[in-house]
Structure formats: C-alpha cells, structure tokens
Amino acid sequence: MISRSRRRMVATMGAVSLGGAMGVSAPMVRAQASAGEYPNRPIKIIVPLAPGGGSDITTRQIATHLTERLGVPVVVENKPGAGGSIGTHAAVRAPADGYTLLMLSSSHTCNAALRELPFDSINNIEPITLLKREALILVGSPKLPAGNLKELIEWARREPGTVTYGSSGVGGISHLSMEHLAALADIKLNHIAYKGTGPALQDTMGNNIHLLFSSVAAVVPVVQDKRVAGLAIADERIPALPQVPSFKEAGVPEFRSGFWHAIAGPKGIPPEIVARLNEELRAILQLPDMQQRITAEGSQSVGGSPEQLMETIRADIAQWTDVVRKADIKAL
Numbered sequence: 001m002i003s004r005s006r007r008r009m010v011a012t013m014g015a016v017s018l019g020g021a022m023g024v025s026a027p028m029v030r031a032q033a034s035a036g037e038y039p040n041r042p043i044k045i046i047v048p049l050a051p052g053g054g055s056d057i058t059t060r061q062i063a064t065h066l067t068e069r070l071g072v073p074v075v076v077e078n079k080p081g082a083g084g085s086i087g088t089h090a091a092v093r094a095p096a097d098g099y100t101l102l103m104l105s106s107s108h109t110c111n112a113a114l115r116e117l118p119f120d121s122i123n124n125i126e127p128i129t130l131l132k133r134e135a136l137i138l139v140g141s142p143k144l145p146a147g148n149l150k151e152l153i154e155w156a157r158r159e160p161g162t163v164t165y166g167s168s169g170v171g172g173i174s175h176l177s178m179e180h181l182a183a184l185a186d187i188k189l190n191h192i193a194y195k196g197t198g199p200a201l202q203d204t205m206g207n208n209i210h211l212l213f214s215s216v217a218a219v220v221p222v223v224q225d226k227r228v229a230g231l232a233i234a235d236e237r238i239p240a241l242p243q244v245p246s247f248k249e250a251g252v253p254e255f256r257s258g259f260w261h262a263i264a265g266p267k268g269i270p271p272e273i274v275a276r277l278n279e280e281l282r283a284i285l286q287l288p289d290m291q292q293r294i295t296a297e298g299s300q301s302v303g304g305s306p307e308q309l310m311e312t313i314r315a316d317i318a319q320w321t322d323v324v325r326k327a328d329i330k331a332l
C-alpha cells in the first residue's frame with residue numbers, strides 16, 4: 001500500500017514532468033518552489049539602477065550577509081535604464097520561486113506616479129521587507145536671502161517664480177518633493193533639472209541655484225562647513241545636524257517625503273519563502289556592522305513586515321500621483 005506522503009511525492013514529480021513538457025505555469029512554479037528545500041541554488045537580486053549608487057551599495061552589503069546565512073551565493077545584477085523600470089520589469093517577469101529578488105527604492109513609487117509602465121507597480125510586486133529609511137533635507141545656497149524656511153516661503157510668495165531649485169532629474173524624488181513643498185506652502189518655484197544630485201549640489205554651493213532637496217548623507221559635511229544652508233529636514237532632527245529643524249518645527253508639518261530601500265520579488269512567491277527571507281533580512285539589519293553603516297549614512301533601519309512595505313508603496317504612489325497631477329509634471 002502506497003503511503004500518503006509517497007502519493008504526494010509522486011504527484012509532485014508528475015507535475016514537474018508535465019510542466020517541463022508543456023511549459024510551467026506560475027502556480028506550478030510556486031508549488032515547485034515551496035515543495036523543495038529553499039534555497040538550494042544561487043539567488044539573484046536585481047538592482048534597477050546603475051552600479052555605485054546608494055541602492056547598489058546597500059544591495060551588495062545585504063547580499064554578502066545573505067550568502068553567509070543562507071549558504072548559497074547571492075549575486076547582484078544591475079539592470080539600469082528608464083528610471084529603474086527596465087530592471088523592475090525583468091524582476092517581476094521572473095519565476096516567483098524566491099530565486100530572483102528586487103531591490104526597490106522610493107524611485108519605484110515616483111515612476112509609478114509619472115510614467116506608463118509595462119508592469120503594475122503594486123499588483124506585480126511581492127513585498128518582503130522595508131530595509132531602511134533616509135530623511136530628505138532641504139538645503140539652500142550660501143547667499144540665499146532667507147535665513148530659515150519661513151523667510152524663504154515669504155520671499156517666494158512675494159516674487160513667484162524667482163526662487164530656483166535643482167533636482168536629480170524630472171520625476172525624481174527631489175523634484176516631486178519640492179513640488180510637494182511648493183503646494184503645501186502655496187508658492188511657485190522655478191525647476192532646473194540636472195543629470196544627478198551631484199551637479200545640482202555643486203550649483204547650489206556655487207550660488208547658481210537657490211535650493212535643493214538631497215539625502216542627508218550627501219550633504220552633512222557641506223552643511224557642517226556652511227557651504228550650503230540647512231533649512232529643514234523631514235521627520236525629525238538628526239544628531240549630525242542638530243541645528244537643522246524638522247519641517248514640523250519650521251512651520252510645514254504636513255510635509256512628508258524621504259528615501260527608502262526595500263527587498264521584494266515577483267508576485268506569487270510562496271508565503272513560507274517570503275517569511276524566511278523576511279526573517280533573515282530583519283536579522284541582518286540588526287548586525288553591528290549593518291547598524292553602524294546605516295547610522296553613519298544618516299538612515300534608520302526598519303525591517304518591518306511585508307504588509308508594512310506594501311502600505312508604504314501604496315501611500316507613496318498615491319501621494320506622488322497627486323503631486324504630479326497638481327503640478328502638471330510630464331515625463332521626458
């Protein structure tokens with residue numbers, strides 16, 4: 001007499017054989033992934049941005065620790081282009097078996113608000129965990145004729161369109177965040193798009209533009225040296241720049257924005273694999289070397305549940321879609 005476990009094994013083998021002959025559907029891929037020991041082969045994390053940036057560096061740190069903890073190679077593959085949509089599209093089209101993961105960042109939600117994409121930015125994503133958040137800081141040029149955010153807003157209201165600001169590019173988080181601030185403060189600003197935050201920061205320091213939203217890590221030294229003025233920081237003050245007030249303290253409590261990084265995958269990864277990856281990633285975030293790196297760059301580790309990550313994605317897409325609509329921003 002054939003045991004129940006033996007019958008299940010035979011049935012599974014039959015499904016695998018049939019899938020190989022006829023093409024494996026997504027549900028069958030999920031069944032195969034959950035039936036065996038995970039992981040038993042290399043895992044790939046796609047970074048949809050160029051090498052060397054914050055997302056890439058974070059992913060490689062995570063991959064090193066995952067390799068040690070899971071016992072299989074975890075490799076990083078950069079697939080930049082189209083604001084991150086090329087790499088994201090490749091990841092969400094991969095089998096939902098836990099062997100292809102995706103580094104998501106806040107740019108994922110900006111893209112969803114601005115562009116027609118070949119995938120659904122919510123329903124094609126399997127959230128795993130939010131890794132870290134990094135506050136945005138508003139900085140001004142050294143000769144900015146305003147000593148604080150209140151004076152800046154008053155000046156911008158007196159002279160609409162006079163105040164200039166740079167961004168890392170049309171539709172990026174620095175662009176959308178400034179338009180978000182402009183709407184909250186009822187002011188009109190003049191946008192100048194750059195190819196990256198670096199050139200925009202140089203022009204801010206050189207008094208060629210007035211304002212810039214940047215990650216905290218990129219500007220702490222130049223704020224400390226007074227090469228730019230720190231006007232306000234999202235969420236709350238930070239120890240590295242104790243003199244820079246939060247937006248709430250500066251008079252715009254409704255302002256909400258910031259960078260974040262997360263790990264996700266294609267929709268349909270088996271729950272037990274999602275749970276395993278979530279557990280491992282949260283443990284990695286608590287390691288002393290990760291805590292030190294995250295704190296040093298002005299970020300905060302999160303390590304929440306998959307549901308919390310999805311809530312973040314939904315909320316950000318809704319916010320940036322509203323900003324894009326009100327400011328009439330068009331993708332280039």
